[in-house]
Amino acid sequence: MPELPEVESIARSLTSERGDNESLLGHSISRARVAWKRTVASPSAQTFQRRILNQQVKAVGRRGKFINIRLSKDSLLIHLRMSGDLLLGRSEKPMGNHSRLQLYFEDGLQLSFNDPRKFGRVWLVEDAESVLSQLGPEPFDTTLTPARFHDMLSARKRQLKPLLLDQTFLAGLGNIYADEALWAAQLHPLQPSNQLTRKQARSLLTGIQEVLTEGIRRNGASIDWVYRGGDFQNYFKVYQRTGEPCLRCGAKIRRILVGQRSTHFCPRCQEKS
DNA sequence: AGGGAAACCCGAACGC
DNA sequence: TGCGTTCGGGTTTCCC
Numbered sequence: 001m002p003e004l005p006e007v008e009s010i011a012r013s014l015t016s017e018r019g020d021n022e023s024l025l026g027h028s029i030s031r032a033r034v035a036w037k038r039t040v041a042s043p044s045a046q047t048f049q050r051r052i053l054n055q056q057v058k059a060v061g062r063r064g065k066f067i068n069i070r071l072s073k074d075s076l077l078i079h080l081r082m083s084g085d086l087l088l089g090r091s092e093k094p095m096g097n098h099s100r101l102q103l104y105f106e107d108g109l110q111l112s113f114n115d116p117r118k119f120g121r122v123w124l125v126e127d128a129e130s131v132l133s134q135l136g137p138e139p140f141d142t143t144l145t146p147a148r149f150h151d152m153l154s155a156r157k158r159q160l161k162p163l164l165l166d167q168t169f170l171a172g173l174g175n176i177y178a179d180e181a182l183w184a185a186q187l188h189p190l191q192p193s194n195q196l197t198r199k200q201a202r203s204l205l206t207g208i209q210e211v212l213t214e215g216i217r218r219n220g221a222s223i224d225w226v227y228r229g230g231d232f233q234n235y236f237k238v239y240q241r242t243g244e245p246c247l248r249c250g251a252k253i254r255r256i257l258v259g260q261r262s263t264h265f266c267p268r269c270q271e272k273s
Numbered sequence: 274a275g276g277g278a279a280a281c282c283c284g285a286a287c288g289c
Numbered sequence: 290t291g292c293g294t295t296c297g298g299g300t301t302t303c304c305c
Contacts, residue, residue, distance in 0.1 A: 038281090065299085082298035083283080098283090117282050119299070158275065165299085175298070223298090260278070262297075 006220030006229040010086050011062040014069070022088060024069070027105040028056040036100035039113065041121040048124050052076070052103070064135045064171030068128055075128035078113065084120030087112040135171040139208050150201035153193040160196075161189035162259040164208075173208065176221055176232075176239045179264045181207040183238040186248075188272035189256075189263050195273065238264040 014024045032052050034045040043051065055071035062068060067086070069076040078086070087095040088111055094102050096114030101122060103111040113120065123131055137144045152170075156163060163169055164178040173181070182189050184207030187200060196204070215221065219230025223240065233240075237247050242255040242264060251268035 079299085081282095081300075115282095116284075117298075119282060121300095156274090162276080167300085259276070261299090 007065050007067055007080060008062055008216050009219045009230070010080075011060055011067045014060045014067075014086070014088065022109060024057045024060060024088070024105075024109075024111065026057060027107065027109055028054055029071075029103050030054070030106045031102075031104040033094075033102045033104075034100075035094065035102070036115075036118055038118065039100040039115065039120060039122060041123050043124060048122075052124055063128075063132045064138070064167055065174070066132060066135075068132070070128070074124050074126055077123040077125065077128060077131050079121050080115070081117070081119035081121070083117035084113060084115040087114055134168055136167060136169045137171065139170060139172055139205075139212055144205070146198070146202035146205055149205045150196065150198050153196050153201050153204075155194075157192055157194045159190045159258060160187055160193055160204075161261070161263055163193050165259070165261065170208075172212065175261055175263075176223070176236070177208070177211050177215060179239045180211040180237055182265060183207075183248075183270060184210060186269050188270045189258055189265050191272050238266065240264065 029052050032049045034040055034049055037045045040048045051074065052071070055073055057069060057071060059070040060067070061070065065079055067078040067080070069078065078084075080086070085096065087099075088109065089095050090108050091110060092108075095110060095112035098114050098116040099112045100115045100118065100120070101113040105111070113122065125131060153163075156169070160182060161178055164173050164181065165175065179189070181204065185200065185204040187196070187204060214235060215232045218232035218235065221232035221236075222229050223233055238253050241253045244253050245251070246253055246266035246269060249266060249269045251266055253264055254267050256263050256265075
């Protein structure tokens with residue numbers, strides 16, 4: 001599903017110079033069609049279609065779960081949420097069975113935003129920071145040291161799981177990766193964030209980075225016909241392994257709800273202190 | 274400030 | 290076969 005790893009892969013593939021992927025770089029938009037109005041979070045769908053015309057793709061990047069397509073004048077920010085996908089090709093018709101937005105480039109290239117669940121959103125803004133500035137640090141930011149991470153955790157008094165999912169605290173983690181990172185660090189999802197030792201904070205940061213690295217390497221996970229990505233699901237340690245033995249200690253993996261989110265953990269080696 | 278819950282969406286997978 | 294119900298993902302919003 002499109003948590004950060006798949007977003008990272010897609011952002012990378014949009015600038016690919018070889019293989020079956022074409023690069024978007026340098027292309028200009030000659031036509032935009034909004035098929036599902038609410039996909040465009042801002043400005044209005046009509047303004048969007050007009051304002052994006054003739055803008056050229058200058059760069060493609062990523063910040064948290066947002067893909068940032070920097071254009072001549074504006075930035076096109078894309079959030080895939082769960083079921084969104086970007087398809088690049090040369091069909092004249094909308095690509096994908098659930099295309100919500102199509103951008104056509106001057107040479108016939110099409111970028112289609114396919115999204116069966118209609119949860120994904122795009123923004124066309126002059127300043128990308130107007131949207132992105134709300135995000136917490138990147139998990140791989142070199143200034144995010146174990147010490148700083150420990151300070152961040154100590155400054156809050158929240159259950160670890162919801163805090164890791166809070167994009168204003170740390171950018172990029174979704175439900176799968178939060179569970180996997182907590183398992184890696186042997187921390188209970190309900191553990192209050194301000195009770196972690198420096199060692200535990202370091203371990204959590206390492207776990208987050210390892211889990212994301214693996215997810216990116218696997219091109220994300222495919223947990224449903226509609227949440228398609230790579231094959232990271234074959235390497236889950238806890239996520240969706242309810243009742244199965246913990247791969248570290250053999251105890252049965254438990255599933256609980258935390259902040260309405262399905263949460264998987266090992267009751268033996270992720271004890272709350 | 275933190276936590277719980279509802280809303281937004283859809284189609285697969287279920288129960289009857 | 291055909292209905293109705295449940296589920297889950299990320300985020301925002303509202304309410305205690």
